[in-house]
Amino acid sequence: MDLALIIPAYNEEESLPELVDWIQKVINPSGLSYEVWFIDDGSTDQTWAVIEQLNLRNPQIKGIKFRRNYGKSAALNTGFHTCQADVIITMDADLQDSPEEVPELYRMIKMEGYDVVSGWKKKRYDNALTKNIPSKIYNGVTSWMSGVKLHDMNCGLKAYRSEVVKSIEVYGEMHRYIPVIAKWAGFRKIGEKIVQHQARKYGHSKFGMSRFINGFLDLSTIMFIGRFGKRPMHFFGSVGLLVFFLGLCFVAYLAFTKYAYGQMGITQRPAFFLSLVSMIIGSQLFLTGFLAELVTRNASERNTYLIDKSLN
Numbered sequence: 584m585d586l587a588l589i590i591p592a593y594n595e596e597e598s599l600p601e602l603v604d605w606i607q608k609v610i611n612p613s614g615l616s617y618e619v620w621f622i623d624d625g626s627t628d629q630t631w632a633v634i635e636q637l638n639l640r641n642p643q644i645k646g647i648k649f650r651r652n653y654g655k656s657a658a659l660n661t662g663f664h665t666c667q668a669d670v671i672i673t674m675d676a677d678l679q680d681s682p683e684e685v686p687e688l689y690r691m692i693k694m695e696g697y698d699v700v701s702g703w704k705k706k707r708y709d710n711a712l713t714k715n716i717p718s719k720i721y722n723g724v725t726s727w728m729s730g731v732k733l734h735d736m737n738c739g740l741k742a743y744r745s746e747v748v749k750s751i752e753v754y755g756e757m758h759r760y761i762p763v764i765a766k767w768a769g770f771r772k773i774g775e776k777i778v779q780h781q782a783r784k785y786g787h788s789k790f791g792m793s794r795f796i797n798g799f800l801d802l803s804t805i806m807f808i809g810r811f812g813k814r815p816m817h818f819f820g821s822v823g824l825l826v827f828f829l830g831l832c833f834v835a836y837l838a839f840t841k842y843a844y845g846q847m848g849i850t851q852r853p854a855f856f857l858s859l860v861s862m863i864i865g866s867q868l869f870l871t872g873f874l875a876e877l878v879t880r881n882a883s884e885r886n887t888y889l890i891d892k893s894l895n
Contacts, residue, residue: 585669586610586617586689589662591655592634592676593624599633602678603644609682615689619644620662621676625652656758663748669693671748675739681779688742691774698747698770699762701733702740702778725802729763733775736762740778746770757801764805815879819872827865833858 588606592599603619610617623631623646634646647661659673670692674680684702691700718737725736737759751764762773811818837849837858849855 584618584667585615586685587662587666587668587671588617588619588685589622589659589666589671589673590619590676591622591624591658591662591673592626592630593652594626594628594630595676596626596629596633598676598678599630599637602676602682603637603641605678606682606685607641609685613686617643618666618668620666621646622658622662623648624654624658625649654756656753656756659758659761660753663751663753669745670742671745672742673739679781680740681781684740684776684778688740688776691776692742692744695774697742697772697774698744699765699773700742701735701762701773701775702738703733703735703775704738704780705734705777706780721799724799725760725763728802728806729760729766731762731766731773733762733773735775736760738778744770755801755804756797757805760802760805763802767805767808813879815875816872819868819875823865823868823870823872825865826861826868830858830861830863830865833861 590602599621606619621634621637621644623634625648631646631648634644634648637644638646647665649657662673663671670689672685672688674682680702688700688702691697718735722734722736726732741761743761743765747765747768747770750768750770751761753761753764757764766773807818833854837852837854841849
């Protein structure tokens with residue numbers, strides 16, 4: 584299979600027939616073998632019934648239905664590990680992503696050798712106050728923290744080599760950071776393409792302002808796991824030793840003032856309590872590092888690494 588489209592859908596019964604017609608109109612003339620996977624994320628309308636009807640008319644249209652709403656990350660992860668194709672392209676089901684971009688995204692993966700190509704909705708038709716401005720701030724912070732220089736990290740229209748999506752796991756709300764996850768997995772050639780953004784035709788957005796708070800927390804998790812996932816003692820041990828050392832410095836200061844200047848009542852001074860708290864927290868962080876190392880050493884995937892090439 585040359586190409587697989589992974590399309591999460593949540594209450595999108597109105598848009599799916601039009602989207603499928605659009606996809607077929609664009610891809611059929613190219614001669615590529617392809618399949619379209621709709622992942623029904625626990626829709627409460629007739630989305631699944633529409634997918635079934637589309638499948639009866641065209642076996643290239645396939646679907647998976649969740650029992651309840653698990654979120655976009657779960658839908659994408661399921662699609663990634665179900666489809667079998669050289670190139671995987673993700674897009675949203677609400678008609679805001681244009682299938683006209685698919686051939687060029689496919690070409691960039693196959694001909695230019697990109698591991699990941701992310702869409703960039705340079706001209707958006709969303710509300711500037713609630714989506715556009717926060718998105719620019721979010722993308723700037725994400726690029727700065729992760730080192731992945733993309734203008735639109737959260738664009739649903741992305742293309743991947745098969746090896747990329749088969750080597751990563753997406754959960755929680757980490758679908759926004761698949762390029763970052765791919766980078767930490769060793770896939771370095773990440774590109775960007777300006778794509779068309781369509782005004783929403785049916786329904787309403789399924790994401791609220793909470794996605795920015797959750798997104799920052801997920802980014803912090805990815806950054807921590809990427810740097811210290813297999814060596815947690817390097818983080819907890821270093822921070823623990825630093826905090827413990829600060830506590831010792833306070834103790835040394837109190838001891839010096841007592842014996843050098845004869846100051847009494849050091850247990851009533853704020854520095855005394857700071858030293859106790861620092862030493863206790865430092866010890867706890869150091870022990871946390873030991874426990875995390877024990878968990879890591881006994882994990883089944885502790886020696887799982889991605890091998891790029893091998894010569895025997």
